[in-house]
Amino acid sequence: MASPARICYTFIGSIAHDSRARRMLQSLSNEYNVHAVICLRSGEEDAGVEGIDIHPWRASGTDRFRSMVFKFWSEGRRIAESTKADVYIAGDLYTLPAAANAAQRTGGALVYDSRELYSALASLERRSLTQKFWNFIERRYARRAKAVLTVNHSIAEILRGTFRKTPVFVVHNYPDADNSTQPSGTADRQILRTRLNIPADRSVLISNGGIQAGRGAFIALDLVAALEDVHLVFLGSGPLEGELRFRAEADGLADRVHFLQMLSTEVVKFTAGADIGLCLVENRSMSYYLSLPNKLFEYLHAGLPVVGSNFPEIRRVIEENKLGTALEPTDGKALLRAVEKLLHDKPYHAICAQNAREAARKYTWATEEENLQELVRDVVEERNS
Known part of the structure; x- marks a missing residue:
């Protein structure tokens, strides 16, 4: 019997405090060997998720956010490569370059989770040059993805116009119902x-x-x-x-x-x-x-x-x-x-x-879990065919 495919998920922050990251990882661990390469601030801890191999990389206490992210693109990519995953899932824009480069170097497939409309961030409303930089990063690396995920249909329509050749799927972040x-x-x-x-x-x-x-x-x-x-x-x-x-x-x-x-x-x-x-x-x-x-x-x-x-x-x-x-x-x-x-x-x-x-009763993770698993299953099969 063939061993399960390997999934590598990259993310900025604590998975234990992020409902979307936790749910996605738990759902994928039912079928795959899942690794999470996460970027943590100095002193930040993560309780982890049962059944998931967590690979933390910690920034130094003096790193500002941008410096931390840039370092992760190199250090996180190196750790992600070591997992030799079949599919690399970037859980946010900030770790997308690390996941994309790890996928390219190892022959893995890339999936990008655009968990918000990164091209129009409220935090950058008065920082147009910074917004343009992140727009460039997203376009450069997301075009390598086999699929892009997002959180609702309004944002999905905008992303389909941006990533014309890459399919965009909606996976809502509905709560667990257990x-x-x-x-x-x-x-x-x-x-x-x-x-x-x-x-x-x-x-x-x-x-x-x-x-x-x-x-x-x-x-x-x-x-x-x-x-x-x-x-x-x-x-x-x-x-x-x-x-x-x-x-x-x-x-x-x-x-x-x-x-x-x-x-x-x-x-x-x-x-x-x-x-x-x-x-x-x-x-x-x-x-x-x-x-x-x-x-x-x-x-x-x-x-x-x-x-x-x-x-x-x-x-x-x-x-x-x-x-x-x-x-x-x-x-x-x-x-x-x-x-x-x-x-x-x-x-x-x-x-x-x-x-x-x-x-x-109708807004539960169970349906979204099925959609996520089916999408990743298709990406794995295409990659291994």
Whole structure:
């Protein structure tokens, strides 16, 4: 019996805290011998994924992001080559050159996961030369790929126009639906409040994911300032956390604004302790405007009504499933009205929560896993034919 094909996955950051990377690796490990070559900052750790061979490369404490990435293109490529994989999957743009060159040197096939619209990043909205550099890198190396993956159909259409000769496939980042990651009853729904000492009679708003510019963190802070006795939980971390904590303290909100970081496998259970999920992405770039954030589906699986941005992908999920309200995130008055309606109109809240639980059944990783496995299977067969 032939041994299973070898897959090498490259990625910047901790897999244990990245739901998409973890799910993809776990799914592929069911059929293949999977290696992950990851780039970690100095002092950053990764708990790993069961059944996956993790090969970490750590940057020095003095490396800035760009320097770290450039070094990984050489060092990460060398480690990736040593796996002698049949297929190399670049889990992001920043490790794409390392994966592409390793594939070229070893005769492996390349797959590129464009997990966001890298050609229009919000973080580079005022840094046009840097954006042009990354656009060049993406075009140069992605054209070698046998397939490009992305997270939703709006971004896929743009990528098909960019990579005309390379097929583009959608693999949504929907949550797991197994019992180990889902809230199972009243006890699970209290773990968030217990951990943060939030009284049972207080309402809780939650904002999951990275605390970064354009993700609505300060909009959420202004919102909770206008709501009496309502708590706000940021379930995640990021570069704006320090500034956000300072603002909360300065505004007298420190006792009602909480910060917590979880492994990706625990997020839905903790989210279930809130009353409303906030998905207030700001229109700072085309990448954000067309985004379909993980948090939206975490809220569904936690059974939460949602108030989110009136952007194409987010609006479609909210309105098709009657989860709450899609609105312009910078319209503070409309946002306050939408949240107050959910907090004070209990029957309406109950209907939206039930709709969320029902919608969660169709937004699960199981279907996406099948699509991913079929795609990689085709690439492996073509490479070995």
